[in-house]
Amino acid sequence: xxxxxxxxxxxxxxxxxxxxxxxxxxxxxxxxxxxxxxxxxxxxxxxxxxxxxxxxxxxxxxxxxxxxxxxxxxxxxxxxxxxxxxxxxxxxxxxxxxxxxxxxxxxxxxxxxxxxxxxxxxxxxxxxxxxxxxxxxxxxxxxxxxxxxxxxxxxxxxxxxxxxxxxxxxxxxxxxxxxxxxxxxxxxxxxxxxxxxxxxxxxxxxxxxxxxxxxxxxxxxxxxxxxxxxxxxxxxxxxxxxxxxxxxxxxxxxxxxxxxxx
Amino acid sequence: xxxxxxxxxxxxxxxxxxxxxxxxxxxxxxxxxxxxxxxxxxxxxxxxxxxxxxxxxxxxxxxxxxxxxxxxxxxxxxxxxxxxxxxxxxxxxxxxxxxxxxxxxxxxxxxxxxxxxxxxxxxxxxxxxxxxxxxxxxxxxxxxxxxxxxxxxxxxxxxxxxxxxxxxxxxxxxxxxxxxxxxxxxxxxxxxxxxxxxxxxxxxxxxxxxxxxxxxxxxxxxxxxxxxxxxxxxxxxxxxxxxxxxxxxxxxxxxxxxxxxxxxxxxxxxxxxxxxxxxxxxxxxxxxxxxxxxxxxxxxxxxxxxxxxxxxxxxxxxxxxxxxxxxxxxxxxxxxxxxxxxxxxxxxxxxxxxxxxxxxxxxxxxxxxxxxxxxxxxxxxxxxxxxxxxxxxxxxxxxxxxxxxxxxxx
Numbered sequence: 001x002x003x004x005x006x007x008x009x010x011x012x013x014x015x016x017x018x019x020x021x022x023x024x025x026x027x028x029x030x031x032x033x034x035x036x037x038x039x040x041x042x043x044x045x046x047x048x049x050x051x052x053x054x055x056x057x058x059x060x061x062x063x064x065x066x067x068x069x070x071x072x073x074x075x076x077x078x079x080x081x082x083x084x085x086x087x088x089x090x091x092x093x094x095x096x097x098x099x100x101x102x103x104x105x106x107x108x109x110x111x112x113x114x115x116x117x118x119x120x121x122x123x124x125x126x127x128x129x130x131x132x133x134x135x136x137x138x139x140x141x142x143x144x145x146x147x148x149x150x151x152x153x154x155x156x157x158x159x160x161x162x163x164x165x166x167x168x169x170x171x172x173x174x175x176x177x178x179x180x181x182x183x184x185x186x187x188x189x190x191x192x193x194x195x196x197x198x199x200x201x202x203x204x205x206x207x208x209x210x211x212x213x214x215x216x217x218x219x220x221x222x223x224x225x226x227x228x229x230x231x232x233x234x235x236x237x238x239x240x241x242x243x244x245x246x247x248x249x250x251x252x253x254x255x256x257x258x259x260x261x262x
Numbered sequence: 263x264x265x266x267x268x269x270x271x272x273x274x275x276x277x278x279x280x281x282x283x284x285x286x287x288x289x290x291x292x293x294x295x296x297x298x299x300x301x302x303x304x305x306x307x308x309x310x311x312x313x314x315x316x317x318x319x320x321x322x323x324x325x326x327x328x329x330x331x332x333x334x335x336x337x338x339x340x341x342x343x344x345x346x347x348x349x350x351x352x353x354x355x356x357x358x359x360x361x362x363x364x365x366x367x368x369x370x371x372x373x374x375x376x377x378x379x380x381x382x383x384x385x386x387x388x389x390x391x392x393x394x395x396x397x398x399x400x401x402x403x404x405x406x407x408x409x410x411x412x413x414x415x416x417x418x419x420x421x422x423x424x425x426x427x428x429x430x431x432x433x434x435x436x437x438x439x440x441x442x443x444x445x446x447x448x449x450x451x452x453x454x455x456x457x458x459x460x461x462x463x464x465x466x467x468x469x470x471x472x473x474x475x476x477x478x479x480x481x482x483x484x485x486x487x488x489x490x491x492x493x494x495x496x497x498x499x500x501x502x503x504x505x506x507x508x509x510x511x512x513x514x515x516x517x518x519x520x521x522x523x524x525x526x527x528x529x530x531x532x533x534x535x536x537x538x539x540x541x542x543x544x545x546x547x548x549x550x551x552x553x554x555x556x557x558x559x560x561x562x563x564x565x566x567x568x569x570x571x572x573x574x575x576x577x578x579x580x581x582x583x584x585x586x587x588x589x590x591x592x593x594x595x596x597x598x599x600x601x602x603x604x605x606x607x608x609x610x611x612x613x614x615x616x617x618x619x620x621x622x623x624x625x626x627x628x629x630x631x632x633x634x635x636x637x638x639x640x641x642x643x644x645x646x647x648x649x650x651x652x653x654x655x656x657x658x659x660x661x662x663x664x665x666x667x668x669x670x671x672x
Contacts, residue, residue: 166371169336169444170385170434171361184375259375261418 032248036241043234052230059222059231065238071214072242075133076202079140083201084194087145091152091190092178103153110146118143118204126211136205136213143204144197151193155186184259191257195250203243216242283474284347284441286310286333291342293328302328303499305342310491312441313472317489319482319522325499326478330444333476334363346442361388364443364473369451370431372419378404378430379415385438403433408463425456432464436471445477449484458613461487465608482522486511486533487610494519507534532612535647537605537628542637545570545625550579550596554587570627571596576634578602578627604629607636611647614639 046052047060058064087110094103118139125139126132159182167177183190206217216239223232287310293303303325310316318326331337333344335356344351351359372381379400386396401411407429419427428448435443449457465488468475479485485492486507493504496518503515511531514520523530546566548557550573561569561584569587571579573596580599586592603617604627617626618641625638 160371162367162369162371163373165336166365166367167373169334169360169365169367171357171359171388172384173357181373185373261375261377261420 028248028251032244036245036248039237039241043237047230047234053228055226056228056230059219059226059228060234068214068216068218069238069242071133072202072205072208072216075136075140075208075213075215076198076205076246079137079144079201079205080194080198082137083141083144083148083197086141087148087193087197088152088190090145091149092156092183094149094153095156107146107150107153110149114143114146119207119210122204122207122211131212133208133213135211136208136215140201140204140208144201147196147200148190148193151196152186152190155189155193156182158189159185185262188254188258188262191254195247195254198250199243199247202246203239206239282441282472283313285312285345286442286474286476287345288329288333289343289345291329291332291339291344293325293332293337294340301340301498303332303339306499306501308493308501308504310474310476312474314490315468315475315477315488317485317492318476318478318495319480319485319492320495320499321497322480324495324497326495327446329495329499330446330476330478333442334360334365334444336360361385361438362440362442364435364437364440366431366435366443366445366448368447368449369424370419370427370448372427372430372434374419377416377418378409378422381419381430382434382437384434389438391438399437400433403436404430406436406467407433409433423456424452425460428452428456428460429463432460432467436467436473441474443473443475445475447479448477450479450481457484458609458616462606462608462613464488466606469608482524483530483533483612486530487612494522529612529648532615532644532648533610535611536607537609537611537614537639538607540611540639540643540647542628543625543640543643545627545638547572547635548582548593550574550593552593554590554592557593558584558587570635570638572635573598575632577632578604578629578635581623602627604633605639606630611639611644615641615644618644 044060047057052060090106093099094106121143122136122139125135125137125142127135129135129138163181163185164177167181168174172180205215206220208215209217209221216235219231219235219238222228223230223235286308288306288308291303291306292301294301306329308316308329318330320326328337332339333346333351335351339352342352346363372378373384376384379397382400382403383396386399391399400415404411404414409426409429414422414426414430419430422430428451431448435445449460452460461484477485477488489507491505492507492510494502494510494515496502503510503519508531510519511523511534514523544564546557546561546564546569548554548560548569548571550571557569561567568581568583570581571593573579579596580602582592582596601621603621603623605614605617607628607630609628614626614628618624618639624641627638628636630636
């Protein structure tokens with residue numbers, strides 16, 4: 001019994017360390033959004049019904065929450081779009097011809113972005129472009145580069161070279177081979193990279209509040225500085241639920257976007 | 263009704279009888295790779311006659327695939343010129359060139375995210391054919407390669423068996439009706455029975471299409487079976503012998519070729535004989551729904567122990583022993599035996615012999631067009647054929663083999 005549990009955990013660890021494109025189970029499809037919903041509704045209902053101080057109630061007011069959510073999503077989505085626009089072409093470039101030998105060093109450098117503490121990156125963003133949304137967006141963009149570049153390179157490298165040769169052998173140009181054969185076949189892996197980056201960014205955006213960019217992280221800082229425990233906990237739950245929900249949504253997109261026949 | 267396409271080649275959409283092959287000439291073609299002393303391909307001169315299948319055979323690493331890929335310039339030659347027809351292709355835009363050369367590779371190389379129809383339509387679309395013409399061409403090619411268009415058009419490659427994928431691969435290579443077809447070990451990844459069928463089908467196609475086909479293989483038996491000519495290559499793509507299969511088997515140029523031909527040159531000559539060239543025998547046949555008693559009488563009168571059951575379209579279903587025909591409804595609903603060994607008229611005598619050996623029957627069923635029953639080949643017929651072959655070959659093989667063939671001639 002205990003042996004099997006240990007094995008399961010080992011398998012689970014492996015899954016978490018590699019970026020996978022496995023088909024999530026039913027539990028995940030139904031359970032994940034359900035958990036988010038229950039957590040959000042439950043904590044907000046608690047705030048409305050329980051004996052919560054007036055100041056805490058104000059910190060957790062609907063309009064405040066919506067504003068923070070909007071800020072949080074705006075920062076995250078802009079960063080994700082930016083990082084995709086930078087990292088996917090970069091990944092493609094790193095699999096072309098003579099650029100290929102640069103792919104290892106560049107992925108290593110991109111790894112620095114991820115290895116650096118997120119809070120440090122965000123502070124650095126603020127130091128470079130000043131307090132506010134822009135600094136946060138830049139820091140988060142840097143933070144998301146690695147998974148997308150690495151997955152784009154891995155996805156394109158994973159395409160059977162004989163298929164690429166077949167495409168060229170039939171008279172497709174290099175560009176058309178990339179667009180019509182390589183990218184569609186690598187799409188699942190690339191999108192998985194974007195999802196990983198998106199979830200990382202949504203989670204890390206909670207730190208944006210430290211440089212005045214708002215977001216749901218503000219609830220946590222407010223909770224700490226004003227010693228509002230309810231605000232702190234509800235803030236943490238909301239940040240977690242949002243990341244989980246975005247992950248679920250992104251997986252759904254992945255499924256819809258997957259080319260047929262593979 | 264006359265064909266009035268203005269200026270365009272008359273029936274290139276239909277492809278049949280129009281796009282015959284063109285001659286290919288390799289003139290001093292060389293490929294050197296940087297930092298490698300010996301060239302991978304060293305001054306190859308080769309003329310491939312229009313409408314013939316030329317097999318490039320040789321040990322792995324001899325440069326046969328490199329040589330072939332220089333024809334469509336997937337590999338750029340370092341030196342030398344290559345002509346297809348009158349045109350020097352080394353001066354042409356490679357993408358444009360390749361759209362006019364069919365390319366079939368091992369394992370078919372179908373794009374998994376495209377349907378069968380999209381895979382086949384790839385080159386016609388690159389050539390900007392209109393939709394209707396492309397669609398017609400796809401269906402025509404599926405039929406040509408024995409795949410039902412209605413059933414296969416919209417499937418994805420992974421839903422197909424290896425043999426079916428390879429058929430689609432051939433259809434894709436032929437899609438734009440190119441005069442030249444390059445085939446790189448196309449049947450290397452399928453099981454022996456499927457390979458034999460695909461080979462037979464290629465020969466049948468070639469009778470109709472008369473393309474110039476350059477076919478790379480490491481399987482000498484395949485080369486003997488399919489090739490109008492065989493080029494045997496040594497390292498550096500040096501052509502040791504370039505001749506018809508008959509000549510190579512009877513007069514191998516040197517020890518290397520002898521080694522390649524291997525033992526049993528007599529048996530290999532069976533690969534040159536076709537089932538259609540020998541006398542077929544009649545089996546006792548019955549049709550699904552016939553009266554079993556009459557079938558038994560007929561078999562007895564012919565002195566046979568088994569009856570071959572055909573369906574209403576004359577396609578063989580299975581063998582039944584006489585005692586299996588005791589019941590009056592023995593011939594109702596006879597299911598097709600999936601393992602029934604069948605060869606076609608284009609099959610080699612070698613294939614027929616092999617089928618007999620696997621099925622441990624003394625006969626094998628022969629089918630013609632549309633899998634209709636044509637007769638049976640008996641093992642005695644094959645023995646007689648071997649006997650007939652032994653004569654001419656005996657001269658060379660009775661030489662102790664240590665002397666080169668040229669010495670024997672002089």
